[in-house]
Amino acid sequence: MSNLRENKTEVIVVGAGPAGIACAITVARAGHKVVLIERGRFAGSKNMFGGAIYAKPTREIFPDFEKNAPLERKNIEHKYAILGETDGTVISYQNRHELPVSYTVCRGKFDRWMAEEAKKEGVTLVEETVVRELIVENETVVGVKTELEDYYADIVVLADGVNSLLAKQIGLRGDIEPKDVAVSVKEVYKLDKNKINDRFLVNDDEGCIYELFGGSMLGKLGLGFIYTNKESVSIGLGITLDEFEEDETKPYEYLDKLKKHPVIAPLIKDGELLEYSAHLIPEGGFKKIPTLCGAGVMIVGDAAMLVNNLHWEGTNLAMISGKLAGETAVVALSKGDFSENALNRYTEELENSFVMKDLKTYRELMDIIHTRKESFLKYYLQKVNSFFEMFTSVNSVPKRTLYWNFIKNFFKDRSLKELFKDAWAIIKLLWSIMIK
Amino acid sequence: MTIDDKLSTIKYEPDTNLHLNPDFEQCKTCESKICTRVCPAGVYEWMEEEEKLLVKYENCLECGACRIACEKKCLKWEYPKGTKGVIFKRG
Numbered sequence: 251m252s253n254l255r256e257n258k259t260e261v262i263v264v265g266a267g268p269a270g271i272a273c274a275i276t277v278a279r280a281g282h283k284v285v286l287i288e289r290g291r292f293a294g295s296k297n298m299f300g301g302a303i304y305a306k307p308t309r310e311i312f313p314d315f316e317k318n319a320p321l322e323r324k325n326i327e328h329k330y331a332i333l334g335e336t337d338g339t340v341i342s343y344q345n346r347h348e349l350p351v352s353y354t355v356c357r358g359k360f361d362r363w364m365a366e367e368a369k370k371e372g373v374t375l376v377e378e379t380v381v382r383e384l385i386v387e388n389e390t391v392v393g394v395k396t397e398l399e400d401y402y403a404d405i406v407v408l409a410d411g412v413n414s415l416l417a418k419q420i421g422l423r424g425d426i427e428p429k430d431v432a433v434s435v436k437e438v439y440k441l442d443k444n445k446i447n448d449r450f451l452v453n454d455d456e457g458c459i460y461e462l463f464g465g466s467m468l469g470k471l472g473l474g475f476i477y478t479n480k481e482s483v484s485i486g487l488g489i490t491l492d493e494f495e496e497d498e499t500k501p502y503e504y505l506d507k508l509k510k511h512p513v514i515a516p517l518i519k520d521g522e523l524l525e526y527s528a529h530l531i532p533e534g535g536f537k538k539i540p541t542l543c544g545a546g547v548m549i550v551g552d553a554a555m556l557v558n559n560l561h562w563e564g565t566n567l568a569m570i571s572g573k574l575a576g577e578t579a580v581v582a583l584s585k586g587d588f589s590e591n592a593l594n595r596y597t598e599e600l601e602n603s604f605v606m607k608d609l610k611t612y613r614e615l616m617d618i619i620h621t622r623k624e625s626f627l628k629y630y631l632q633k634v635n636s637f638f639e640m641f642t643s644v645n646s647v648p649k650r651t652l653y654w655n656f657i658k659n660f661f662k663d664r665s666l667k668e669l670f671k672d673a674w675a676i677i678k679l680l681w682s683i684m685i686k
Numbered sequence: 687m688t689i690d691d692k693l694s695t696i697k698y699e700p701d702t703n704l705h706l707n708p709d710f711e712q713c714k715t716c717e718s719k720i721c722t723r724v725c726p727a728g729v730y731e732w733m734e735e736e737e738k739l740l741v742k743y744e745n746c747l748e749c750g751a752c753r754i755a756c757e758k759k760c761l762k763w764e765y766p767k768g769t770k771g772v773i774f775k776r777g
Contacts, residue, residue, distance in 0.1 A: 431754055
């Protein structure tokens with residue numbers, strides 16, 4: 251009966267971000283009809299990230315993207331900056347890989363490029379259209395309601411981002427808790443190319459990523475970042491929403507303070523603000539992944555909470571989950587079976603991939619960090635800096651005295667009970683990561 | 687730099703419909719008023735004298751932080767119409 255409907259296609263994908271586009275293009279390449287619906291004026295216009303995209307997973311979807319896509323810089327250096335109130339310790343790793351690992355991109359350009367590529371391969375892209383709800387008949391998702399029309403499909407894929415109102419509508423997930431998402435704010439500063447090269451010690455097409463710990467976020471569950479683009483620098487941070495329950499500081503005030511930190515300020519000095527932006531980051535991890543499929547429906551990308559926050563991976567998990575959902579859609583279409591059981595192939599494929607394996611590996615991370623944030627996001631960060639302050643000091647105090655003072659303070663500033671709790675948390679975390 | 691300076695760098699196509707609709711009666715008894723702090727665009731402001739929440743919805747960046755943080759769960763939060771709302775050029 252549903253095949254007789256007008257406005258009926260084989261697959262509808264809601265959301266033209268990395269997950270949705272990867273899914274739609276996979277379906278189109280197999281010769282099936284797919285409609286990709288995007289609420290923004292163009293793909294990417296509602297999106298924001300740090301950020302960098304990862305080369306290998308992107309090549310899986312777009313083998314030649316490095317020749318054609320609008321890329322900014324290939325990242326050759328990662329710097330980890332542990333910031334105190336006014337001091338900081340920076341650990342740096344550099345590698346000029348033959349095959350770059352990641353590239354910085356502007357989502358407004360890159361997502362748009364991906365969507366255009368998808369169109370070339372047969373995806374029908376419908377922009378400026380909001381899907382308000384899913385059409386469910388006999389407990390099966392059979393289509394979508396937009397502002398103007400109803401569209402029907404054998405399969406609907408939800409790539410509608412972190413808020414995924416649609417997944418909630420059909421009960422595949424409940425309400426998101428404030429501690430399970432971070433609000434991220436970012437500012438892009440225009441800077442001369444040569445200034446960027448000099449300040450970040452890179453050549454023309456090379457980029458440098460900073461991961462920022464502490465600073466204005468000392469003791470808060472938040473991290474900062476800096477990415478270099480061709481002729482601009484992006485600086486931002488993400489803080490979990492529960493941090494705002496007590497604290498009066500607003501997200502952009504944390505960023506303003508971070509920008510003034512003596513380690514950071516020279517990097518963006520004299521830059522002209524090109525764009526401010528904000529977005530939510532899924533932080534719930536493995537334990538908060540929703541049910542990934544139902545009859546006629548699958549969930550991919552941020553909508554499925556697929557973010558590995560420790561490694562700053564998100565777009566890659568989005569693309570791979572989209573691709574796997576697309577492959578499952580193709581199998582389901584060939585069999586004409588769109589039941590939950592048939593689409594569960596996607597869940598299984600995702601579980602067998604690095605996506606779920608990695609999220610499972612870090613399943614305890616967020617709980618432990620939440621309970622021990624005073625230690626891991628404040629006390630030890632400060633101790634790293636005070637160690638180097640002590641080690642680099644030249645003050646005519648005998649070194650042995652300095653060492654013993656440092657050790658004494660280490661145990662004086664934090665009770666033995668808390669130190670044991672921290673040690674136990676680390677053991678528990680390492681066990682969950684490495685063993686089971 | 688104020689939040690208004692920051693927001694002035696963003697392109698908007700304002701919706702004529704309000705897409706953020708709190709239940710103002712419930713807001714009066716809300717203790718945390720967390721929406722006024724968590725919003726990255728400063729959309730919400732508590733006006734003490736009027737005892738009313740001011741919603742500058744035209745500044746909304748559509749992130750959803752207020753929706754999730756709202757302790758009363760009394761915010762009807764929707765996306766603006768297609769073509770409307772924020773347009774990030776860089777992101």
